[in-house]
Amino acid sequence: MNYQERDSLGIYAGANALEGGAPDHDRGPGPHLMGADTLMGNDVFNAQDEDLGDIKEIMLDMRTGRVAYAVLSFGGFLGMGEKLFAVPWDALTLDTVNKRFVLDASKDRLESAPGFDKDAWPDMADASWEKGIHDYYGTKPYVDPRLS
Structure with a gap:
């Protein structure tokens, strides 16, 4: 959708x-x-036109007012065995022609990405977790100059 x-x-x-x-x-x-609500449920594909899942949630950094992550759902069947991934917002590109997001990652790479279960979310405010996610996707965390 x-x-x-x-x-x-x-x-x-x-x-x-x-x-x-x-x-x-x-x-x-x-x-x-x-x-934000209109983006929930949007499909995510990669450059090879492989379906990587869909956006389940959009996480806002309330300190900076920026979108920090999109929570991507990948795998499973009818919600069973589904794995969630926090993908830095900067790693996603909106494809307005096909009305979906594009993530520069193969299915194999996404399968080995740090993910989590819907009942065990990570501490997304943890700086080491944040660094690991950004390192994995090749993005940089946003640094608000007002907080430096």
């Missing part, structure tokens, strides 16, 4: 979309400013 299908308020329709055309991104929200 993608953000346009989850848009219960019609905020991504735009003037042209109402007439059957492409959304008008000069009016209202669009791919540069989006409601």
